[in-house]
Amino acid sequence: MAGVVLITGASRGIGRGLAEKFAAEGWTVLAAARRTTDVPLDPSIQAIPLDVLSDESVREAAAAIAAGYPCIDMLVNNAAIFPGEGNERLEETSLEWFEEAFATNVVGVARVTRAFLPLLRKSAAPRIINISSGAGTISEKTDSAYYPYSVSKAALNMLTRAMAAEYRGEKISVFALSPGWVKTEMGGSLAPLSVEESAGSLFQTMTRLGLEKSGGFFGRDGEVYPW
Ligand SMILES: NC(=O)c1ccc[n+]([C@@H]2O[C@H](COP(=O)([O-])OP(=O)(O)OC[C@H]3O[C@@H](n4cnc5c(N)ncnc54)[C@H](OP(=O)(O)O)[C@@H]3O)[C@@H](O)[C@H]2O)c1
Structure with missing residues (x-):
């Protein structure tokens, strides 16, 4: 399986690593x-x-791509931000950080996906991958860390489920994938995984998951993640 993949946030970190892996x-x-x-x-x-x-x-990007390519087979919504230091108490958390996290990590995904659906619909096997995070898991949450980021990733998971339900009839599959804890500007230097390790296993999972698994939340090796 090879085709055309669009990856957002490909300037650094996991998005850049995914671009290199897919090209290879x-x-x-x-x-x-x-x-x-x-x-x-x-x-x-x-x-x-x-x-x-x-x-x-986003509109200009969609027009430029439509002029040069007949379809997109995979959209990887990877671009995201992590406002704040990470462990602020609610009273120390800027409310703007919530808005910024939602604007990029949730509304940004909706904006990009809407713009590229016409090109995805022209693919024989279209799929949308939303890069989520274990921080978005609600059922296992036992701490109060990362308010703006974690609530935005929980919302992204709901967006993933809703999109999967809406587009199942058109055979467009939609997944939420967690990349693991990765050494990037966002993940920091203590993270155990390199970008290459994460991107390598994400690639395998992204290309192997079938329509029957659409609407699921998975780790980078395809293991089921709790919501
Ligand atoms: N690293 C981890 O341990 C970890 C763990 C769980 C989940 N994730 C998820 O994995 C994905 C990639 O994270 P990362 O660690 O690679 O983060 P990163 O190193 O901070 O890179 C984030 C990327 O997103 C881009 N971006 C941010 N806002 C954007 C915007 N408005 N428009 C376009 N691009 C934008 C950045 O572009 P600029 O260069 O222009 O800023 C950059 O390319 C994210 O969805 C993140 O939530 C990461």
């Missing part, structure tokens, strides 16, 4: 980023300017 596996990669100069240089990778916060930017 023979995919055509549309690497969407605010800073396109940071997208990996590779004949199979085309840098696409895209800010998930901007209607205009």
Whole structure:
């Protein structure tokens, strides 16, 4: 299985690693980023300017891609932010951080997905991958860490379930995947996984999951995650 994949947030971290992995596996990669100069240089990778916060930017990206490609086989909604230091108490958490986390991690995913559905519909086997996080799991939550980030990822999981239900009839599969704890600007230097390790196992899972599993929340190796 190879095709055309669009990855948001491909300027660094896991998104950049996924762009390199998909290209190495023979995919055509549309690497969407605010800073396109940071997208990996590779004949199979085309840098696409895209800010998930901007209607205009997303519309222009969709028009540019539609002019050059007949379809998109996979959309990877990877771009996200982690406002704050991470362990602030609720009273110390800026309310703006909630709004910023929602704007990028939830509304940004809805904006990008809506814009690219026409191109996904032209694929023989379209799929949407929302990069979520174990921090979005509600049922196992026993601490109060990461308010803005964790509530936004829990909301992303609900968005994933709802989209999967809506698009099942069109055979568009939608998954939430957790990449593990990864050494990136967001994950920090103490994380056990390298970008290459995470992207390698995510690639296997992203390309193997079938329509029957649509609406599921999985770890990078395909293990079922609790909601
Ligand atoms: N690292 C971990 O341990 C970990 C764990 C669980 C889940 N995740 C998830 O994995 C995904 C990737 O995380 P990461 O660790 O690679 O994070 P990262 O190193 O902070 O990279 C985030 C990426 O998102 C992009 N981005 C942010 N806002 C954007 C916007 N408005 N428009 C376009 N791109 C935007 C950034 O682009 P700029 O360069 O332009 O800022 C950057 O490319 C995220 O969804 C994150 O929540 C990560």
